[in-house]
Amino acid sequence: MNISQYIINDIKPLSTSDKISDMQLLFNQLTYTHIPVLNKENTYIGCLSETDVYCFEGEKKIADHSYAAEGFFVRDDANWLDALEVFAQNSTNIMPVLDANNRYLGYYELNDIITLFHQTPFFAEDGGTLVVEKGIDDFSFSEISQIVESNNGKLLGAFISKMENELAQLTLKIGNSSLNDIIQTFRRYDYSIISGHEDDSYIESLKERSDYLNKYLNM
Numbered sequence: 001m002n003i004s005q006y007i008i009n010d011i012k013p014l015s016t017s018d019k020i021s022d023m024q025l026l027f028n029q030l031t032y033t034h035i036p037v038l039n040k041e042n043t044y045i046g047c048l049s050e051t052d053v054y055c056f057e058g059e060k061k062i063a064d065h066s067y068a069a070e071g072f073f074v075r076d077d078a079n080w081l082d083a084l085e086v087f088a089q090n091s092t093n094i095m096p097v098l099d100a101n102n103r104y105l106g107y108y109e110l111n112d113i114i115t116l117f118h119q120t121p122f123f124a125e126d127g128g129t130l131v132v133e134k135g136i137d138d139f140s141f142s143e144i145s146q147i148v149e150s151n152n153g154k155l156l157g158a159f160i161s162k163m164e165n166e167l168a169q170l171t172l173k174i175g176n177s178s179l180n181d182i183i184q185t186f187r188r189y190d191y192s193i194i195s196g197h198e199d200d201s202y203i204e205s206l207k208e209r210s211d212y213l214n215k216y217l218n219m
Helices: 020-029 062-068 080-090 110-118 141-150 179-188 201-217
Strands: 034-038 044-049 094-098 104-109 128-135 154-164 167-175 192-196
Touching: 020 034, 020 062, 034 094, 034 104, 044 062, 044 094, 080 094, 080 110, 094 110, 104 110, 128 179, 141 154, 141 167, 141 179, 179 192
Parallel strands: none
Antiparallel strands: 034 044, 094 104, 128 167, 128 192, 154 167
């Protein structure tokens, strides 16, 4: 998905020749976590964060604190997932965009990229969400897809949502099928079921048997 149409220029980047007080004033007027900075040659040098800027003396030049600039950016041909990753890595809600010649083109806003994410089939299409877990070296996405499709399901999306202690948790969005049969097949392939956003008949059956056993033992 081409996201370059979402490049905006509502605010102009500041220059290293501007004062810190100019940036402090701009932060007072905006809700951005960072503001892009260009040098005298109009070359992007990075972003200064709101947290840092309020610690600097207002009469100083931005150039005096250019060492604090964070150099994150994305290219104008980046896709939405690449951009979202850089947003997350840098805890920012504004992302400078550069072309192949490192020319500053504008910036993306985090909310625009998240909106694109919500428009993907993973969120937009009807279906159930399932979280499964297996050893990091023991699962494959081809196997996961085969399990879903063998039960007449449609895999709308899958990603690794957690890795810890040699285990990987995978979040799946599944359409066109009840999750119950799919869950049972995952269990036969030695996946642990972390959560499923539909009734899990296997768990319900176990609960019913457990309740029956408790009643029998208490007779």
